[in-house]
Amino acid sequence: MMHKDEKIWLTLSFGLIMGFMLITGYQTLVLGMGPPSGMDTIDPQAVETTAPFDEPGVYQIGENEYEVVMTLQVFSFDPGDFEIPAGSTVHFTMTSKDVIHGVQIAGTNMNAMVTPGHVQRITQTFSEPGEYLMLCNEYCGTGHQFMATTITVK
Amino acid sequence: MEALKLNFQDKTNKALGINEEDALITKTYMLVAFTALLIGGTLGLLQGLNRAGLLELPVWFNYYQVLTAHGLLLVLVLTAFFTIGYFYAAMSHSLGGLLPKVRKMAWIGFGMKIVGFVMAVIPILLNQATVMFTFYPPMAASPWFYIGLVFIVLGVWMCAFGAFIQVANWRKNNKGQHLPIISYFATGVFVLLFFGSVPVAIEVLYIIPWSIGWIETINVMLARTLFWAFGHTLVNIWYLTALSAWYVVVPKIIGGRRFSDTLTRLVIILLVIMNIPGGFHHQIVDPGIAESVKYMHVFMSLAIGFPSLMTAYAMFSVFEKTARKKGGTGIFAWFKKLPWGDVRFLAPMIAMIAFIPGGAGGIVQSTNQLNQVVHNTLWVVGHFHLTVGTTVVLTFFGISYWLIPYVSKRVLTPKINKLGVITTLIWTAGMSFMAIAMHWVGLLGSPRRTSYTTYADNATALSWDPYLMFLAVGGTLLMIGVLLQVYAVVHLMFFAPKGETEFPIADVEDNASKTPMWTESWGRVVVLLLLLVAMGYVIPLVEFIGNAPPGSPPFQTW
Numbered sequence: 017m018m019h020k021d022e023k024i025w026l027t028l029s030f031g032l033i034m035g036f037m038l039i040t041g042y043q044t045l046v047l048g049m050g051p052p053s054g055m056d057t058i059d060p061q062a063v064e065t066t067a068p069f070d071e072p073g074v075y076q077i078g079e080n081e082y083e084v085v086m087t088l089q090v091f092s093f094d095p096g097d098f099e100i101p102a103g104s105t106v107h108f109t110m111t112s113k114d115v116i117h118g119v120q121i122a123g124t125n126m127n128a129m130v131t132p133g134h135v136q137r138i139t140q141t142f143s144e145p146g147e148y149l150m151l152c153n154e155y156c157g158t159g160h161q162f163m164a165t166t167i168t169v170k
Numbered sequence: 171m172e173a174l175k176l177n178f179q180d181k182t183n184k185a186l187g188i189n190e191e192d193a194l195i196t197k198t199y200m201l202v203a204f205t206a207l208l209i210g211g212t213l214g215l216l217q218g219l220n221r222a223g224l225l226e227l228p229v230w231f232n233y234y235q236v237l238t239a240h241g242l243l244l245v246l247v248l249t250a251f252f253t254i255g256y257f258y259a260a261m262s263h264s265l266g267g268l269l270p271k272v273r274k275m276a277w278i279g280f281g282m283k284i285v286g287f288v289m290a291v292i293p294i295l296l297n298q299a300t301v302m303f304t305f306y307p308p309m310a311a312s313p314w315f316y317i318g319l320v321f322i323v324l325g326v327w328m329c330a331f332g333a334f335i336q337v338a339n340w341r342k343n344n345k346g347q348h349l350p351i352i353s354y355f356a357t358g359v360f361v362l363l364f365f366g367s368v369p370v371a372i373e374v375l376y377i378i379p380w381s382i383g384w385i386e387t388i389n390v391m392l393a394r395t396l397f398w399a400f401g402h403t404l405v406n407i408w409y410l411t412a413l414s415a416w417y418v419v420v421p422k423i424i425g426g427r428r429f430s431d432t433l434t435r436l437v438i439i440l441l442v443i444m445n446i447p448g449g450f451h452h453q454i455v456d457p458g459i460a461e462s463v464k465y466m467h468v469f470m471s472l473a474i475g476f477p478s479l480m481t482a483y484a485m486f487s488v489f490e491k492t493a494r495k496k497g498g499t500g501i502f503a504w505f506k507k508l509p510w511g512d513v514r515f516l517a518p519m520i521a522m523i524a525f526i527p528g529g530a531g532g533i534v535q536s537t538n539q540l541n542q543v544v545h546n547t548l549w550v551v552g553h554f555h556l557t558v559g560t561t562v563v564l565t566f567f568g569i570s571y572w573l574i575p576y577v578s579k580r581v582l583t584p585k586i587n588k589l590g591v592i593t594t595l596i597w598t599a600g601m602s603f604m605a606i607a608m609h610w611v612g613l614l615g616s617p618r619r620t621s622y623t624t625y626a627d628n629a630t631a632l633s634w635d636p637y638l639m640f641l642a643v644g645g646t647l648l649m650i651g652v653l654l655q656v657y658a659v660v661h662l663m664f665f666a667p668k669g670e671t672e673f674p675i676a677d678v679e680d681n682a683s684k685t686p687m688w689t690e691s692w693g694r695v696v697v698l699l700l701l702l703v704a705m706g707y708v709i710p711l712v713e714f715i716g717n718a719p720p721g722s723p724p725f726q727t728w
Contacts, residue, residue: 057718130457134719154306154546
């Protein structure tokens with residue numbers, strides 16, 4: 017009933033989908049490149065009094081390794097406009113004080129949703145010096161287009 | 171006797187065309203759909219001009235209000251009204267006319283949707299519901315916005331139940347027969363419309379008491395997840411509607427036969443079953459969902475690619491077979507034998523071609539790491555202007571050039587056909603400019619749903635400006651396309667010469683093998699659908715409810 021070329025096409029189609037599956041699985045489970053999936057929760061109305069968000073900031077935790085504890089609120093990132101040395105690996109720990117925000121650093125693969133009630137975690141290594149634009153990529157209100165800051169890598 | 175009478179009705183219906191009362195339903199639905207296109211399209215142009223930095227929108231009708239209305243009008247009103255109007259005509263044609271009860275349900279559903287729409291749109295105009303069509307809590311709009319959405323959902327359900335009654339009645343009177351293929355598509359679409367909108371109905375019923383203030387806080391991730399269980403299903407409802415025209419109508423228009431009936435029905439069944447869990451790929455970079463669950467969902471999303479790839483084969487097989495029968499030769503030269511000058515073919519054909527990059531982009535975005543690169547950037551907007559804005563909408567345009575004459579008992583004149591060809595080409599050019607630029611600038615990092623900004627003259631943001639200019643160019647071309655298309659619809663409905671137009675349904679091949687009866691068992695399809703929904707959603711929902719953080723109060727941040 018089925019033509020030979022149809023069988024070939026469907027086999028290739030199936031193979032293509034399986035290929036995407038396997039590569040995604042390999043990257044996620046073996047290379048540790050899974051998408052940001054912070055599982056901790058927090059009271060969104062008590063962010064300012066809950067550690068570590070009671071003291072947002074940039075903390076050096078090792079040689080070339082930093083943790084950035086950051087809160088997102090309409091329409092800013094706290095801390096903003098900070099500097100790190102080139103070659104640093106930065107672990108971001110983030111939460112929202114109000115509505116849903118998204119965080120993205122143009123020119124990198126860093127991109128994550130930050131929702132109130134959850135602690136989002138994502139790691140990014142900055143090899144190249146330069147000024148990086150960090151912006152909110154989820155509509156969060158009337159000043160959404162101003163919600164941005166820069167990270168200077170020296 | 172009863173069966174005989176029905177059979178007679180069926181024959182008169184096919185010989186004399188649609189009856190006046192059924193026609194009025196479809197005509198009214200189409201008028202609403204294309205009015206939504208006109209207004210929604212105009213708002214789209216405003217956004218394109220703003221995003222290119224050419225137009226500053228006034229405070230009393232700001233970018234985000236315009237965007238909320240644009241989304242609601244085009245992804246909800248245009249598509250829902252078109253789909254229902256089209257499939258009600260299809261059922262009237264293929265199932266011997268609508269039952270009086272079903273007709274009444276279509277009108278009640280119409281009224282509920284219109285009332286709901288007015289209730290939702292007034293707060294948007296008053297800047298009290300500037301929350302986008304995704305209305306993620308804890309942003310809280312005026313309660314009327316959500317109450318309006320409830321009415322829209324109830325109106326859609328009314329039409330879905332009407333369709334189920336119509337189909338059940340036909341099956342009772344035609345035991346042992348296969349449901350006509352176009353009504354089989356209708357059944358799949360209405361099953362999805364019903365089950366797909368259950369999650370959003372639950373979400374909205376949860377939001378309403380919170381937005382009024384009866385409950386203090388809301389579970390943000392639960393609401394968001396319920397939204398996307400609906401949101402992506404909606405996308406595939408449009409797609410399945412377009413598929414019905416590709417599989418059933420287009421072969422007739424080019425003078426050919428349709429592809430294997432069994433395979434067509436299998437594609438419908440697969441799309442209905444696998445659809446709802448696909449919505450999870452909108453949450454790949456969300457917190458609160460484990461990496462392993464996200465990985466399982468890659469499979470749920472990619473699986474939908476398989477019936478689409480089956481379709482690609484089926485369509486080109488039909489084209490080649492038909493063209494060769496007409497004397498087409500060579501590996502590609504037979505393409506010239508296809509009726510490129512007929513808008514009823516050209517529009518859906520370009521729609522299909524657009525789905526090649528559109529579908530490929532979809533597969534790319536479903537995979538976790540690639541999704542992280544493009545999530546919430548303009549890439550995604552480019553993607554759905556290619557899939558919905560081009561593939562679905564151009565198929566709808568193509569349908570309108572025979573469906574509107576069919577219901578208004580008029581004919582498509584060569585002049586309007588030519589206008590349709592021009593509209594199709596303008597639309598294709600406009601969408602190409604826009605979608606390609608959006609994909610590209612999205613890869614560079616430009617975010618979606620953001621009014622024109624340079625982020626205080628940031629060098630990176632400034633480098634996106636040349637690409638954004640194409641949004642204005644594309645938007646302007648598309649506006650011309652909207653005006654031409656709306657003119658054609660009005661002309662075909664009220665002014666074209668009187669005459670009979672057929673509802674084009676292609677026959678199967680003469681030597682086609684018999685379709686197995688298991689394809690008629692919708693009960694089993696629904697059970698499988700629910701099983702897959704359970705597989706996809708039980709773990710994350712249990713996690714979000716069982717391990718819920720303290721909730722969020724309402725915010726109005728605009």
